[in-house]
Amino acid sequence: MVQQNNEFSIIRQYFNASTRTPRKDVALAIGDDCAITEIKANQRLAITTDTLVEGIHFFSDIDPADLAYKAVAVNLSDLAAMGAEPAWISLALTLPKVDHRWLATFSRSFFEILDHYNVDLIGGDTTKGPLSISITAHGLLPRDKALCRHGAEKGDWIYVTGSLGDSAAGLALLQQKRGQNTDTALSQAETYLIERHLRPVPRVLFGQSIAPYASAAIDISDGLLADLSHILQRSAVSASLKLDKLPLSPQLIAVFGVEKAEQFALAGGEDYELCFTVADKNCAKLERELTHIGVDYTCIGQIRSQNANKMIRLKRGAEKVALPDVQGFEHF
Amino acid sequence: MVQQNNEFSIIRQYFNASTRTPRKDVALAIGDDCAITEIKANQRLAITTDTLVEGIHFFSDIDPADLAYKAVAVNLSDLAAMGAEPAWISLALTLPKVDHRWLATFSRSFFEILDHYNVDLIGGDTTKGPLSISITAHGLLPRDKALCRHGAEKGDWIYVTGSLGDSAAGLALLQQKRGQNTDTALSQAETYLIERHLRPVPRVLFGQSIAPYASAAIDISDGLLADLSHILQRSAVSASLKLDKLPLSPQLIAVFGVEKAEQFALAGGEDYELCFTVADKNCAKLERELTHIGVDYTCIGQIRSQNANKMIRLKRGAEKVALPDVQGFEHF
Incomplete structure (x- = not known):
């Protein structure tokens, strides 16, 4: 031709x-x-x-x-x-x-x-x-169902799908690799993280499955803290998160250690996992609905009433942790 | 702020x-x-x-x-x-x-x-x-009405809205002006042509009004010959056009003369006028419908049966004219 x-x-x-x-x-x-x-x-x-x-x-x-x-x-x-x-x-x-x-x-x-x-x-x-x-x-x-950002209410549980931080870690590895002159072989864990950055899986079926039960949802493109903030602002509520519940992949921990992994999970962008909120009374129905979907999800915290000074509070166990000074992906 | x-x-x-x-x-x-x-x-x-x-x-x-x-x-x-x-x-x-x-x-x-x-x-x-x-x-x-490219049939009349070639002429003037060091004042006609290039008017109401009566339509973004060809290809027909019927604005003729004006009208892009075809039996209804729209339109030719060798034939009066060697806007 x-x-x-x-x-x-x-x-x-x-x-x-x-x-x-x-x-x-x-x-x-x-x-x-x-x-x-x-x-x-x-x-x-x-x-x-x-x-x-x-x-x-x-x-x-x-x-x-x-x-x-x-x-x-x-x-x-x-x-x-x-x-x-x-x-x-x-x-x-x-x-x-x-x-x-x-x-x-x-x-x-x-x-x-x-x-x-x-x-x-x-x-x-x-x-x-x-x-x-x-x-x-x-x-x-x-016609009667949509997962908006503005529906979260005090007491709702906060969930995320999959594991967080992998994509940002994968991007960091790609950037490291570009800075090197030699072509070092990648470990399996590193390959996994890069793949998570290059080939994020949109949670399409998952999103449709939770729509009848979740009160709000967003996809995590700018980082958990930044994207959860959008839900909190639009819903006029605040949130408390349990750091020790953050879903971190073994690969992320293996390559970067727990501390850095947490940073990636909180502030790293492009995970394309879903963050969503569910009223307590709907949790059981939601879990039944998700039995056959085959995507992990984790409760990482709870919605609190509006708090102008502190939109997100972090805890590790019973201990309060300062919010890292992070922002979502801003390219301007 | x-x-x-x-x-x-x-x-x-x-x-x-x-x-x-x-x-x-x-x-x-x-x-x-x-x-x-x-x-x-x-x-x-x-x-x-x-x-x-x-x-x-x-x-x-x-x-x-x-x-x-x-x-x-x-x-x-x-x-x-x-x-x-x-x-x-x-x-x-x-x-x-x-x-x-x-x-x-x-x-x-x-x-x-x-x-x-x-x-x-x-x-x-x-x-x-x-x-x-x-x-x-x-x-x-x-639900039952849309102006597609594939509906033109032998015998249908070919129309265009407004005047053709103004936009390409306006672009040529802008390019000329950029090549000059001095800031020469523009004539009224030149200003008109440049305005036609910068501010093309989409024929929105006109398009909706002809939808029940026209058999095919396209907007002229790549030049009349190029865009009409899309209708002809999709409808498996050919066309004969009357050069002396081409709607040329007095401003276009004043600035560039008739010969160049015709070239702009045939091959110049970005007029964003409509080119459409109408079966003979629908012409009267169409004209009644358009009485109150306030946009000029002109019959410039007729659809003929498919002709693999010559998709468009040009005539000036009774005399055949060779098709200029032109193509629509191609930026690659």
């Missing part, structure tokens, strides 16, 4: 959704001025946008397969935090040049994750410019 | 949709993991994405008010070409630095055009990086 370099041929060669079986709710996909989609009468839409920019969110030599995966995953994570079922995405891809090997790898990985979550690519824009990927993801919500 | 420079404060300061009266179909706007929106049972969604990148789609010294206007307008134009009523947009804004004066001007203009078309900002992402704006726009369609 002659390889053409214009926008239309890039879309045709690498992002041709028409060769795939479309979702039933996609009436018209790529190839017209707009896509046309449908939702059922008892559904609402959840819509989110996330951009990844070279040099800010990823290194310029990132494997395009990892990049495509992550660009989709971070958007699906927002849908998961809302309790939505992923449905369609639009891809705005800005590329410095047409690199066919790069595009082939990127698009293969891109459709792999879309297929895994039964999501259709319905449109987008391919332009020349500094490498960046902006995705708008659309999910479906039952 | 203390001016903070992180992402959250930029959104709060400049893109705070919560101070505005939201549309009734927006259940939850900016400030959570996703926006939540609703559509009526008899509606479908039209979704489109367009990106503008510095140095490719606009000069780096563009007035941020013009940039905000155009970034929204080009997306609304895609909705118009589908016959959709604009509803919500997501904004992915990538900025090299936090320039408060720039952001204030950009966001004021941004909300001005949104308010004009009754569109709500429902979310997005603000990141650091080379300046670019990616917008995903959502429109509402009656």
Whole structure:
């Protein structure tokens, strides 16, 4: 096949959704001025946008397969935090040049994750410019259910999925490695942490499963403390957290030790785990619902009444611990 | 007010949709993991994405008010070409630095055009990086009506709105001006053409009005020949165009002369006028419907049966004219 370099041929060669079986709710996909989609009468839409920019969110030599995966995953994570079922995405891809090997790898990985979550690519824009990927993801919500940030109430238990801090630790390892001239072999634990950074798993089914029982939820993209703060602010409450309950992976502890691991867990970004709150009366139902989901979750604290001076209090056992001076990921 | 420079404060300061009266179909706007929106049972969604990148789609010294206007307008134009009523947009804004004066001007203009078309900002992402704006726009369609590219049939008349070529001529003038050292005053006609380039008017109401009668439509972003070709390809037909019917503005002719004006009209991009086709039996109804819209439209030719060798034939009066060797805007 002659390889053409214009926008239309890039879309045709690498992002041709028409060769795939479309979702039933996609009436018209790529190839017209707009896509046309449908939702059922008892559904609402959840819509989110996330951009990844070279040099800010990823290194310029990132494997395009990892990049495509992550660009989709971070958007699906927002849908998961809302309790939505992923449905369609639009891809705005800005590329410095047409690199066919790069595009082939990127698009293969891109459709792999879309297929895994039964999501259709319905449109987008391919332009020349500094490498960046902006995705708008659309999910479906039952009309009466959504996991918002503003529903946490005093007494609710605070949970997180999976383990925290792995992604930030993985990023630190990648940065270390780039600073070295020699190509040292990675331990299994190090490989695990880097994988957690490059391939975060959006908690899609989990989010949908807890939606009827949780009072609030957010995905942890900027670090536990920063993201939990969003729930607390929007719900006008405070929280107490038990440091010794933080779910830390054995790999994280093995590579960095407990103290550093805790810091990563509290302040490290890009875990893409869910943090959610549940009223005491709903905990038993929630646990029953989650039996078959296969994702660990841990109660790490409890919602308290509003406290203007101290939004989050930390304890280790019965002992109070000072809040580390951390902030979520800020790139400006 | 203390001016903070992180992402959250930029959104709060400049893109705070919560101070505005939201549309009734927006259940939850900016400030959570996703926006939540609703559509009526008899509606479908039209979704489109367009990106503008510095140095490719606009000069780096563009007035941020013009940039905000155009970034929204080009997306609304895609909705118009589908016959959709604009509803919500997501904004992915990538900025090299936090320039408060720039952001204030950009966001004021941004909300001005949104308010004009009754569109709500429902979310997005603000990141650091080379300046670019990616917008995903959502429109509402009656369940049984949409203006697609694939419906043109032999015998249908081909129409365009407004006048063609002004925008490309305006861009040429801007480029000329940048090449000059002196700041020569612009004539009224030149100012008009530049305005047509910087502030294209999306044919939103027009698109909705023709939707019941037109057989196909597209907005002219890459030039008449390139965009009409998309309709012809998707509809498996060809077209004959009458050069002497091309709607050329007096300003375009005054500044560039008829011959150059025709070239701009045929091949110049970014007019954001609509090109649409109508079956003969629907023309009278269409004209009645358009009486009150106040946008000019012109019949410029007719759809012919498929012709693999010649998709578009040009005539001036009865005389055949060779197709100029032009292509739509290609930035790779």
